[in-house]
Amino acid sequence: MMLETMLALFAPVIAQLGLGVDAWSLILIVGTVIVYFVVAIATHVTDTDEFYVADRSIPAIVNGAAVAADWMSAASFISLAGLVSFLGYDGTIYLMGWTGGYVVLALLIAPYLRKYGKYTIPDFIGDRYYSDTARGVAALATLFVSLTYIAGQMRGVGIVLSRFLGLDITIGIIVALGLVALIGVIGGMEAITWTQAIQYTVLILAFLIVTAAISLDLTGNPFPQMALVTSDIGARLTQLQADIQMGRYIVPFREYSQLQVFAIALTLMIGTAGLPHVIMRFYTVPSASDARRSAGYALFFISLLYLSAPVLAIFAKFNLIQTLNGESVSTAQNIPWVERWSQTGLLTINDKNGDGVIQMTQSLTSEASEVFIDPDIIVLATPEVAGLAPIVIGLVAAGGLAAALSTADGLLIAMSSAVSHDIYYKIFNEEASQRKRLLVARIVILAAAVVAAYLGINPPGFVAEVVAIAFGLAAASLFPPILLGIFDRRMNREGAITGLLVGLIFTLVMVVLMRANVVLGFEEPLLDSFLGLGALGIGLYGSILNFAVALIISRFTPAPPDDVIELVEEIRYPRGSREAIAADGGSETTSDD
């Protein structure tokens, strides 16, 4: 309904203007970027409370939208449907894994951290474990996780800008990061929150319009979320795939073993609950009960995309195979979207047997197939494959960019607060004035952007895969000490720090060994898997190790001091979360231990 009205509204406009894909992409990308800037300037901040936690004034529902945008990265927007499309049933690791964590977050973490109510995750860990070492280690873990994560975002930005604006990927990344960093520098968390809420709107509209249009086209039902159950598209694709030896789409555990699917999904879930840039967003709402509700809104907003993605995955694959398989190579190469994506190198047609006709087989990324398609382009190319209006395609470009920018922004501020607040102010210079701290925070945002740009230009692999490794690191490092800090009164400094270090180092070493071909430039990975798990799921073992080490060590070392036990008691009850904030932003009085 909404879609038809929208199309009806837009159709004459488009016809009148006669603009093509490139023009619409340019208009929508530039237009949305200007809006983000106006918001940033309108909300420019002047003190640390505003800069780090947006003055704790963000309504639960707005924070929900901001969390959703923060959360749904280029990986979700650009790569998710593509990955699911390739993985079939096993795509559940991302669908389930990237949503189920919000239950963990809402029930086990968000309200308590909000009640605690300072600025950052290392703040909590430092206070709860009465130790600057703990604070420093947590800050380093934050930096580590966020850097890994942002590397994935930048590739998404590069793909969007190079394909839709014709920019060189390197220049695209530099321009985009410059924009993101400026928004953060001017407006801190406050500007980032509001721009993220707008970016959520842009990205979800783009995603839903595209999916609905294709759904209408293929199934006659404009509600893609329903189409999976009500239409026979799943069965049709399964048949189509079976015909060309691509394996049956709805059959589980073709790509990963059952154990791996289980472990990866669980790792992604607990990783979600340990991601600093996501958790710190819950400091920005007015109260602990708002934090719970806000997590609900966040997942609701996220689910709008996540319930559509598996359907889009099926549609996209169906369309691709149907359009290309059996088509003559020369005709295919003249299809405009094939031509454009070929230029980016993300789609290749190679007539291996020289018969002039395309044969697709096994998978879209296999050597045997005559078509190679990078999973990252599925969502971006699908509207064109389905022949949608240029404005919709432009909207998808703006949506993809919004997804990447909003997440990058959240990550930059997470890194900035870890360095400027936790390391610089709390550990090295407690005397620093408000002005000086703001200055440092802003400089760190710029520095982080430079590092992120470097990682974006020299990308370490698939967007979603890089991101997924960040989850393993978060699950194995930050999640256990946060959870134990709330639920285990007896957990002490010695246990938490050792656990965190063991979990982080174990996971890091494993990932490097398993990705030695990408990370260290070896021919082959040095290690294939460990106890049945590969790089994506290894965070689960890291996390278990972290918990085990922490629990054991803590029982053999002195109990935490009384005031820490009081803190643990205190954060369990929401009462007072509105006013009882240790205001180390407004004045210069507070210091811990």
Next chain:
Amino acid sequence: MSAGKAKASNQTSETSESDSTPTQSDLKEYWRRNLKLIAGLFVIWFIVSFLFGIILAEPLSNVYIGNIPVPFWFAQQGSIIVFVILIFVYARQMNKLDREFGVED
């Protein structure tokens, strides 16, 4: 935060006489019920995601909902819908519990 105790319905036996601060045993009971609620919701969380979507993926592959197998639906959509509901249920139940014990914010 004001008049929080007024609604201490089934807690009357344990609640204290003073009307604004909950006693230690009240707080203990509050925390115990919070944990119970969390545990219950996590059981559902596990059933819809890991049990239906992964553990039973093969045994249930011939049971259909609409046009797709039930485990496939839970793995790709059903679990997500339940997750959203779980959080809102938790938020609602906890608000009730907060008021009952006078610890709301």
